[in-house]
Amino acid sequence: MNFPLNSSADKSDALEQARYNMIEQQIRVWNVYDGQTLDVLGRVRREEFVPLAYRSLAFMDFEIPLRGNAEEAMRKGECMLAPKVEARLLQDLQLGPNDRVLEIGAGSGYMAALLAQMADQVVSLEIEPELAAMAQENLQRAGVRNASVRVGDGSGPIPDGPFDAILLSGSVASVPQELLALLRDGGRLAAIVGEDPMMRMTLVRRFGERFETTLPWDTMAPRLRNFPEPSGFRF
Structure with missing residues (x-):
């Protein structure tokens, strides 16, 4: 029986x-053991x-829709990722206190609030103006001062680089090469x-002009919009 609070x-x-x-029950069992990451998730x-x-x-x-019809929001990628996916991404980025981060x-x-707890500065892009305004308001209300939200989709020019870390909070068909240059x-x-x-978390590290790629775990996530998709033609 449930009793009212x-x-x-x-x-x-x-x-x-x-x-x-x-x-x-969700995050630790998904191989998230880093103490700083767990502390941030608790705060x-x-x-x-x-x-x-x-x-x-x-x-x-599970993923949480952010506005309007839930099915449409999920189809358009307007959702929060599942907590364990957010946690694993945060851990694997291995942020430092002086890092500049692009989301x-x-x-x-x-996610910008989580990143801001571990990095020096966070710039987060959001394609939908309504969601961008909501995100900025949420960050301000939470007292996060080192993260800013801008309207943009990440597929065009980004003048704020270079960055120490870049996080795509959604899925893409392939790693955007233009972001690696940042x-x-x-x-x-x-x-x-x-x-x-089948999707893989893909971590790319830059060493001078060389890029090293690892694929540490599998998951699924809604698409980010405006990034290239493979051709639908089959021969």
Whole structure:
């Protein structure tokens, strides 16, 4: 039987228990062990970046739509990634306190908030003006001062480089070569690459003019828009 929460303290305790369960039951078991990453996930209040209609699902193990019709939002990639995917991406980027980070696909601003806890500066691009405004408002309300959101899709010129890390918060058919050019020596780009039903997290590191690629784990994620897709022709 479910009993109603009858005080703000009860509600706060329930939220913290849900956050703890998310970290222990979803994220740790997905090979996220880095102490700093886990600490950040415990401090940044994910529920405050989730639309009110879906707030009760803030800690669940699936993508959360950000506006309008849920099916359409998912089809257009207007969603938050599952918590374990966000956590693994954050861990694998291995951010340092002096890093400048570019994120493609701000969504609700939650991932930018996580990145901002570990890096010096975050620039996050969002193709939809309504979502960009929501993300910026969420970041301001959360007191995040070293992350900014701009309207853009990441497929055109980006004047803010170079960056120490670039994160694509969604999937693409192939690693965008123009983004690799924005990496500093030693920089990392993380993207979920491939097509349904098989995508790989792809981590590219720059060493001078050489790029080293690893494919550490499999997952699925909605598409980022305006990046090239393979031809649909078959012979």
